[in-house]
Amino acid sequence: MSVKADFVRVEGEAAFPRALLGGVVAIGNFDGVHRGHQSVLETAAASARECGAPLVALTFEPHPRTVFAPAHPVPRLTPAAVKARLFSALGFDAVVEQPFDRDYAGLSAEDFIAGTIVQRLGARDVVVGFDFQFGARRSGDAAYLAEAGRRHGFGVEVVEAYDEGGAAVSSSRIRTLLSEGEADAAAHLLGYRWTIEGAVGHGRKVGRTLGYPTANMVLDAPELLANGIYAVRVRRADGSLHDGVASYGRRPTFDDGAPLFETYLFDFAGDLYGEALSISIFARLRGEERFDDVPALVAQMDRDAALARELLAGAAPLSALDEAIAFSKMLYRPPAD
Template sequence: MELIRGLHNLREKHRGCVATIGNFDGVHLGHIRVLEQVKAKAIELGLPTTVVIFEPQPREFFDGENVPSRLTRFGEKVRLLEAQGVDRVLCLTFNAQLQKMTASGFIENLLLEGLDVKHFVVGDDFRFGCDRLGDYQMLKSAGQQYGFKVVNTQTFVVDAERVSSTRVRRVLEENDFELAERLLGRRYRIAGRVMHGQQLARQLGAPTANIRMHRFAAPLRGVYAVTVYRDQKLLGQGVCNIGMRPTVNGTQPVLEVHLFEYQGDLYGQLLSVEFESFLRKEQKFDGLEQLRKQIFNDIEAAQTYFAQLK
């Protein structure tokens, strides 16, 4: 799969495709249904598939710290799209320049000049352009004028309710991992590279692999029993805390995972943490000794959870 960053990197070889556009946060079963629709038409027309996404996502640009939590970081999203057999991902930087693009400019610069779209799959509630004049009917009219087809995305329903990123986010915030799996088509994971931390957990007798969240606001907060993968291969089971670490006055969200009976250097490695069961909320303790006791209580609780599954 080819990742194209920005309109300025589009070349003649990228013109002529079947395309869709959206945040694709989580790449859930609703998204997968759309991608299947795009791929089927691409096979019929003998054209490549192109998925257009934004980074940051538009609401992250407009809402700042008040933005809703996010299901997938950029790298995870790209890997999930690649796993679905997408040929190309065009990532548009959502900035002040893109914000100012008019609806007609969007059609001309992206769909016509940039991609030369032959078939465009989009939701009928899709709005675009700084003036918010761009909608499904405008796209249909442009398609009729310039010779490309515009069709609706296909809605995917589970338990009589539409599958959406908002719904998946709500389900995860309720720690309903079974329903989340039914909406996503897989167990929920957060991936990232292991960074150097304060090594406080090591001093307390339970070393952890630290994954910084950067701008990513996760839908989960607390302590969980988890399964950890490296390069899609099982690395082990453990207990994870995701949050701000209030006991040590943390200022940035961090995912910390302790692997049972694991010894080795994981710095710089890409891990995927799969969430199995919620254990407790994150809390602030009076001191490090109280924190140390709770860490080992959490380890025991997670081990008990996994033992019950055998």
């Protein structure tokens, strides 16, 4: 599996490149790009290889459920930049991040097909999951899409459900596992280690006084991950990889403040403030604890670091995608002020 060096990310209302017209288009939200999604994406990739057509993913930003219930936004497993990076690692030529608002949600199923699939993307073939629904009030489904394809001249392939252990692989199932600290079980369903991206900010700088200076990040969805100590692998913007140990939580020994993801990079010395990092989570070592004094905390941190080093030294890639994402270029950009 190779990463596309010329991968195109079409954001917002940006023009769709003419060179990608006539492609095979996989459509879905694809939050998590988990093994169930990968069955759809791999089907699209096989079709594109067979006919020599461009390979394109069509997804929606923000997540449609967030548009309909803004007071309860979906905790995103893969924000747009991470999702794009995964598509690139899967060999896609482009992702189109279609702006989704109530006006777009109000389009009829036929208008979505004519305006987006036919006019904007000029799709040769469309690949969707068995439960794909679209158009106002979800009036369109896979059967409707297939019939429309016959009228408009594009092919349609519908991929059946992918299950694991008798249960469907779903984004909600993975969210639950992460919130329970089951990072390894979540990785099994994802097919790669769950990865977060963000810019390093300033903390209280307590870690450096303990011999463990940390790179601090605020998670986009703080409720998504259980508090605790994690073995992690970090990719810097320059492409270098560093193993480390991270603490996620409220620091009960000190301030019991807002949740923060604090990562200590092994065998590293330097200033990371403001730098974007990609952090893959390998395993949860333990839950967050409050210690009676600093020496007890430092002694536990030493044990955590030793355990993380041992675990990471013996870790092998879960899949070709897991290996590819470790070496793929970050597409993260800090949010606008």
